[in-house]
Amino acid sequence: MTSKLGASPLLRRVLIGTGVGLSVLLLLTPLLLIFIAAFSAGIGGVISNLRDADMLHAIGLTLLVAGLTVPINLVFGTLIAWCVTRFTFPGRRLLLTLIDIPFAVSPVVAGLLYLLLYGSNGPFATWLDAADVQLMFAWPGLVMVTVFVSCPFVVKELVPLMSTLGTEQEEAAVLLGASGWQVFWHITFPNIRWALLYGVILTNARAVGEFGAVSVVSGTIRGQTNTLPLHIELLQQDYNATGAFIAAALLTLMAIATLVVKAILQWRLQRDH
Amino acid sequence: MRKLILVAGLLASSLSVASAKELLNSSYDISRELFAEINPLFVAHWQAKTGETLTINQSHGGSSRQAQAIIQGLRADVVTFNQSSDIDVLHQRGNLLPANWRERLPNNASPYYSTMAFLVRKGNPKNILDWADLTQGDVSLVFPNPKTSGNARYTYLAAYGAAKQRLGADAARNWMIDFLRRVVVFDTGGRGATTSFIERQLGDVLITFESEVNNIIAQYPDLELQRVVPATNVLAEFPVAWVDRNVTRNGTAEQAKAYLEFLYTAEAQQLLANFFYRVHHPEVIAANADKFPQTNLFTVEQVFGDWEKVHTDHFANNAELDKLLAEGRRSR
Numbered sequence: 001m002t003s004k005l006g007a008s009p010l011l012r013r014v015l016i017g018t019g020v021g022l023s024v025l026l027l028l029t030p031l032l033l034i035f036i037a038a039f040s041a042g043i044g045g046v047i048s049n050l051r052d053a054d055m056l057h058a059i060g061l062t063l064l065v066a067g068l069t070v071p072i073n074l075v076f077g078t079l080i081a082w083c084v085t086r087f088t089f090p091g092r093r094l095l096l097t098l099i100d101i102p103f104a105v106s107p108v109v110a111g112l113l114y115l116l117l118y119g120s121n122g123p124f125a126t127w128l129d130a131a132d133v134q135l136m137f138a139w140p141g142l143v144m145v146t147v148f149v150s151c152p153f154v155v156k157e158l159v160p161l162m163s164t165l166g167t168e169q170e171e172a173a174v175l176l177g178a179s180g181w182q183v184f185w186h187i188t189f190p191n192i193r194w195a196l197l198y199g200v201i202l203t204n205a206r207a208v209g210e211f212g213a214v215s216v217v218s219g220t221i222r223g224q225t226n227t228l229p230l231h232i233e234l235l236q237q238d239y240n241a242t243g244a245f246i247a248a249a250l251l252t253l254m255a256i257a258t259l260v261v262k263a264i265l266q267w268r269l270q271r272d273h
Numbered sequence: 274m275r276k277l278i279l280v281a282g283l284l285a286s287s288l289s290v291a292s293a294k295e296l297l298n299s300s301y302d303i304s305r306e307l308f309a310e311i312n313p314l315f316v317a318h319w320q321a322k323t324g325e326t327l328t329i330n331q332s333h334g335g336s337s338r339q340a341q342a343i344i345q346g347l348r349a350d351v352v353t354f355n356q357s358s359d360i361d362v363l364h365q366r367g368n369l370l371p372a373n374w375r376e377r378l379p380n381n382a383s384p385y386y387s388t389m390a391f392l393v394r395k396g397n398p399k400n401i402l403d404w405a406d407l408t409q410g411d412v413s414l415v416f417p418n419p420k421t422s423g424n425a426r427y428t429y430l431a432a433y434g435a436a437k438q439r440l441g442a443d444a445a446r447n448w449m450i451d452f453l454r455r456v457v458v459f460d461t462g463g464r465g466a467t468t469s470f471i472e473r474q475l476g477d478v479l480i481t482f483e484s485e486v487n488n489i490i491a492q493y494p495d496l497e498l499q500r501v502v503p504a505t506n507v508l509a510e511f512p513v514a515w516v517d518r519n520v521t522r523n524g525t526a527e528q529a530k531a532y533l534e535f536l537y538t539a540e541a542q543q544l545l546a547n548f549f550y551r552v553h554h555p556e557v558i559a560a561n562a563d564k565f566p567q568t569n570l571f572t573v574e575q576v577f578g579d580w581e582k583v584h585t586d587h588f589a590n591n592a593e594l595d596k597l598l599a600e601g602r603r604s605r
Contacts, residue, residue, distance in 0.1 A: 120346035120367070132522075137347040219347040221297060221332045222305075234333070237464050238305055239492055 077154025
């Protein structure tokens with residue numbers, strides 16, 4: 001009765017053309033512009049901006065926050081996913097819904113929540129004060145809110161997969177006398193590693209780029225609690241547009257590097273099998 | 274693995290930094306360049322005097338936001354703000370310093386001050402010389418929103434105070450309606466207003482602190498922008514204080530006090546004058562007389578009462594500012 005969609009060569013060309021055109025316009029052009037603006041003051045400008053102590057610290061701090069957030073959320077996310085897909089217990093659905101909270105609330109709200117809880121007016125203030133522990137307006141606070149806003153990624157990747165995989169293989173392994181760790185390492189892990197890897201990559205991307213939550217608990221102390229996204233805003237306000245674009249280009253490079261790492265890992269793992 | 278080593282290194286370095294003596298100066302948005310020059314001077318001065326090596330860290334933001342962060346636990350040793358009400362908040366809400374903080378340092382604890390100035394385009398085509406010229410012909414204005422910006426609150430109060438002196442209370446009110454109606458865009462902060470005026474080419478006149486006007490002129494030499502300082506003007510103080518509770522906890526009371534007192538020395542005052550802030554030191558004033566036109570300055574307190582009253586009378590919801598804006602819209 002009707003011809004299949006895409007059977008007409010003209011329609012196909014129009015659709016493909018629109019898709020490619022939009023990608024170039026919306027994705028590629030802004031990315032290119034960042035790099036063009038970053039190099040607008042020449043290579044010397046790039047080098048002098050990159051050697052600035054505050055910039056170096058912002059880069060280091062961003063890597064530190066991501067470097068701590070990713071392993072924490074990797075372990076936490078795997079445990080939660082294991083819990084909700086391998087056991088049935090009352091409140092299981094509730095737990096699955098709770099996991100979505102960091103995505104549902106605005107990052108600014110997340111930052112404020114942590115500030116209320118661990119700041120000077122929070123319930124732990126007296127105790128933290130006595131122990132002379134500074135969580136908010138210091139790097140631990142940055143890690144805490146970043147862990148919060150990025151924690152659902154790994155869980156969200158694992159839960160659907162682990163539900164479909166079912167428990168037969170693992171039950172068989174247990175019957176054959178495998179220990180819990182052996183079951184995880186030899187049966188579960190090989191099945192979920194792709195999803196896990198993807199979760200890690202998304203977590204890392206979010207941890208590196210997080211602005212809202214971090215901006216609330218940072219206190220923006222230059223050379224101490226300034227991550228790269230915050231540093232971009234500061235440079236912009238200092239009339240240093242070139243510096244801001246260089247920092248932005250760095251963040252973009254980190255994102256591209258993440259994608260490249262993902263592609264390489266995928267290729268190598270596929271080759272192995 | 275390499276990432277782990279990096280992390281460990283960073284952790285170690287951040288811990289080792291924490292053991293040296295440090296001061297944290299929490300300041301307003303646009304003072305970064307200023308303190309970037311003052312801090313090394315003080316560090317050298319303190320080293321020569323006591324032999325102790327000091328590190329001074331800076332945090333910059335809107336000063337109300339900075340005060341809020343300190344109340345919530347940011348351990349700033351000293352605050353250098355552009356509005357005294359933001360230091361009062363530290364006493365009222367957190368009891369972090371005593372109510373009489375103004376009396377602990379000279380000149381109301383304000384080592385430097387400024388006033389409002391107009392930035393006009395090349396050649397001053399609309400011939401703007403004083404407040405009254407701003408409502409002539411089709412002159413349009415740019416300054417930030419007085420609701421969100423301390424800078425703009427001073428602009429509003431300066432314009433209103435000058436109009437009251439010139440025209441009397443009733444006529445001043447009508448003049449303010451006209452004045453506010455000519456604002457093409459109310460940005461949230463000073464830097465946003467600068468962008469509107471410079472990059473977007475909006476308005477004939479940008480009104481901001483005299484110091485900032487001079488910095489913008491220096492920043493964009495090609496535009497050949499000009500500065501106009503009106504004859505009757507508001508005194509904008511830049512108050513400083515050490516935060517007692519934080520310096521006690523950090524063991525930096527002595528350093529924090531010395532740092533703020535250093536701002537009153539000839540050396541630091543000259544630096545402040547280089548950034549076009551007006552200062553108190555007689556010799557520095559004499560040496561920089563040509564930089565600062567003579568103006569007749571009134572204080573906010575003299576004309577409008579204390580800041581709390583100013584807020585409820587003028588900037589609260591449905592107070593004078595909102596009424597003036599609404600009347601301006603109706604009469605258009």
